[in-house]
Amino acid sequence: MTRRLLALSILLCPLLAACSLEPLINHQVVDYFEANDIASNQVILQNILRAKDGAPLHFSELASIRGSLSNGASVSTTFPFMAPDHATTLPRKLGTVGMTITSSPSFDIDSLDTQDFTNGVMRPITPETAQFFLNEGIDYRMVLLLLVSGLRSGGRPEMLLNAPNSSRVVCYHELPALNALPTQYSILEADEPCDGQSEPEFYAFLRTINHLGRLYPLSVPQPPKPVGRPFDLDMTKALTAVASIDPGRYSLARLASGQYQLMSAAHGSYVILCRETPDGPAVAGVLTSERDESTPVPVDACSRKHGNAADQHASGDPAGAAQPMMMIGEQKNTVVFKLRSTLEVIQYVGQILALQQDETEANPQLPERCVTLEYENYKGGNMTCNFGVLFHLQRAGPAFSSPLNAVSYNGVSWSLPAPKVCRAPTRCDHTLETISVISLLLNQNKSSKDIAKTQAVQVVP
Known part of the structure; x- marks a missing residue:
């Protein structure tokens, strides 16, 4: 019985040693x-x-x-293997564990x-990535300062750079009022004369994003693009051809003139920036990572009540209940924000x-x-x-x-x-x-x- 207990103890030693490794592994x-x-x-x-x-x-x-963690356990014991001789002590059963x-x-x-x-x-960082940070509760000015390389106000050809090391200055012909978007200014080199008040370009960028007020992002589906020219269509004779149009690639829109326009299916979306005004939510700008281009969006895009942009045709004439469009980057009080890498x-x-x-x-x-x-x-x-x-x-x-x-x-x-x-x-x-x-x-x-x-x-x- 004693030997069985000893053997069981020997078998349990490695298991106990493994359990002792848990805090070391953690x-x-x-x-x-x-x-x-x-x-x-x-x-x-x-x-x-x-x-x-x-x-x-x-x-x-x-x-x-x-x-690498390694453990080793050793057990040794002695047992008598022959009769005792004339020694004054008997063989002792010794056991050691290590x-x-x-x-x-x-x-x-x-x-x-x-x-x-x-x-x-x-x-360049994608607009969706910038939208993520704006939706995380980070101050919108911090996101724009870090991720935006420059902005272009509506109707202006040149971009205002968000560059602390820029040597250029912004010359204001008329200093903008509080919460007003600067529009009457020229971008000059530091040694060029200014006939008004001037400040470094970087601070002009900071002034602009503060004057826009709090901005929040919104995804707006990209409007479809016209394919070919408008054409006349007799539905009674061309019903089979119309039914064969792949809706995943094209759609057919009727124009105010009575003609029809083949449109490419809308894919992707724009990330626009909205702000609150006394008249309600308004479009303030758009985030872009590729080209600095004006972007068409519904006028009431920020109200979340706008209709399907597919109702718009190439020339922009409304058809039925189609929503009127605006061009961010051309219209006054709108801004195109160019994202950096x-x-x-x-x-x-x-x-x-x-x-x-x-x-x-x-x-x-x-x-x-x-x-x-x-x-x-x-x-x-x-x-x-x-x-x-x-x-x-x-x-x-x-x-x-x-x-x-x-x-x-x-x-x-x-x-x-x-x-x-x-x-x-x-x-x-x-x-x-x-x-x-x-x-x-x-x-x-x-x-x-x-x-x-x-x-x-x-x-x-």
């Missing part, structure tokens, strides 16, 4: 994700600091961490400077840091300067780093020792601000939000093999 998993978070944040911060200095950007990924645990993690670092990844980060977003944040550094050094009598979401008189001393800051880094000291939010660049340690709940966008520091947006944009351009992952863990009894 610790390894948590350590892996923390290491990956630290590496990802530091890569983003280093590239932003490189962009500030105009240096090349490089991307790498902590692709995998492979940890266990060892070793851990030897290793990791791989993969470069993301591949053709697919580079093409992805150089490709992920790579340009990182370069843009670096230019923000450079601008803040230059402004601080040029105005030693004023507090540290920061770009804010609110339009401020950039020479008036109000542009401090206390309220509504887009992006701001601090020199890391003893109080900023967490490697998760700090990075060393050119011998200087920089740190992100401490996490803090933001309840009023105009009084918050949006630095961590900016890092989060950039991280999501980068992940959007990684293939499955680039996403960090661990090796599978298998427990064998």
